[in-house]
Amino acid sequence: MAFSPVCTLLELGGSVAQDDLGFRLVSEQLKFWGKSVEAEPKGVITLELPKHNEAYTWTNPTCCVHNIIVGQLWIEQYGNVEVINHKTGERCSLTFKPCGLFGKELHKVEGYILDKSKKKLCALYGKWTECLYTADPATFDANKKTDKKSTEERKSSKSAAPDEEAEEMPPPEAETVQVIPGSELLWRIAPLPENYAEMYAFSTFAMQLNELDGEMEGVLPKTDCRLRPDIRAMENGDIDLASEEKKRLEEKQRAARKNRSKSEEDWKTRNPALCSRWFKQGPNPHNSSQDWLFTGGYWDRDYSNLPDIY
Numbered sequence: 585m586a587f588s589p590v591c592t593l594l595e596l597g598g599s600v601a602q603d604d605l606g607f608r609l610v611s612e613q614l615k616f617w618g619k620s621v622e623a624e625p626k627g628v629i630t631l632e633l634p635k636h637n638e639a640y641t642w643t644n645p646t647c648c649v650h651n652i653i654v655g656q657l658w659i660e661q662y663g664n665v666e667v668i669n670h671k672t673g674e675r676c677s678l679t680f681k682p683c684g685l686f687g688k689e690l691h692k693v694e695g696y697i698l699d700k701s702k703k704k705l706c707a708l709y710g711k712w713t714e715c716l717y718t719a720d721p722a723t724f725d726a727n728k729k730t731d732k733k734s735t736e737e738r739k740s741s742k743s744a745a746p747d748e749e750a751e752e753m754p755p756p757e758a759e760t761v762q763v764i765p766g767s768e769l770l771w772r773i774a775p776l777p778e779n780y781a782e783m784y785a786f787s788t789f790a791m792q793l794n795e796l797d798g799e800m801e802g803v804l805p806k807t808d809c810r811l812r813p814d815i816r817a818m819e820n821g822d823i824d825l826a827s828e829e830k831k832r833l834e835e836k837q838r839a840a841r842k843n844r845s846k847s848e849e850d851w852k853t854r855n856p857a858l859c860s861r862w863f864k865q866g867p868n869p870h871n872s873s874q875d876w877l878f879t880g881g882y883w884d885r886d887y888s889n890l891p892d893i894y
Contacts (some may be wrong), residue, residue, distance in 0.1 A: 620650045628873055639870050642667040645680040660690060661712065670870045673700030678708065696721060708770075710761050717767040727764050794819060805887040812894060833894065 615622040625644040632639045645663035662682040668675045678695035691711040696704045707724035710716035719727075777788050796810045804811065814829035862882050868875040 619653060620648055621652055623647045623649075628868070628871065628875075630868060630870060630875070637671060639670045640667055641670065641868075641870055665695075668871075674698065674705070676708070680712065709764070709767075710770075713773065715761055715772040716770045717761070717763060718770055719764045719767040723764060723766060803885060805885075805890055807890050807893055837893075 613624045613626055615624065624646045628641050628643055630639065630641050642665055645661040645665055647659065647661050650658050650660070660683050661680045663680055665678045665680065666675055667678070674697060676695060676697045678693055681689040681692040681694070683690045691713045692709075693712050693716065694707070694709040697706050697708065698704055704721040707719045707721045708716060709719065709724065774787065774789075776785070777783070777791070780786060783791055794810055794815060796816070800810070809815065812829075812833070814826045814833060817823075817826035817829055862879055863876040864879050865874060866877045867873070868877075
């Protein structure tokens, strides 16, 4: 995410390596469907843990934002995600389920962890907005068959009684994942802070992402997104100033792009003779796909050649 000391790197895309952590981000393709916007991530994300000599790669699911013009905004993610452990050959195959007609499948995630011979080691299920459980794969498969049979019986009874409309929706505060006996809880979402309604419905973690204090300003590059004047104004509650600053930044970006096109100069993050500042294109060492590779230097905090983007 673009709200930490590595935010400038992530805005440019690529990998970061400090101590025991490295990762790469991907771009995405946007599609507008009239009432909704669909973001389809492109490429592969890489996480490296040098202290453990482990590397993981995965793709992200498609994200769709509904009711962008009229109505209450809501988000769903759907598609297949495969996380690969390149040290052991194990992989986790997950399916993010689409909402469905009555919303029964909304936010649901399920799948399996398999060894390198594709044998199921365990099953995973839950909701990415609530919790995630692990279960014995045989028990999980048997439960899915029973659940499918029950669903078909309910559908047939509803067709005979058309007045009994959509399925009942559980209270929004209640956990809506039906736990399979013998399951083990892996993760549960932390409760929202008391003032979340006044803080754009952010979690405590999200509230802290854009935090800025005096000590940070001395070590952050001037391109860090926490220094964006429109964001700072918005978080300070000055919406009019935030709008003015956003418009100014957009005009500044258009002018800079126009000047670059006139000189036929590509976007550079340092002297063109020295190529890109922190990344180079090359093969991903784990799957050989074309990727942006971290070249080092960011943690030296030499920001003398940074462009003026704000």
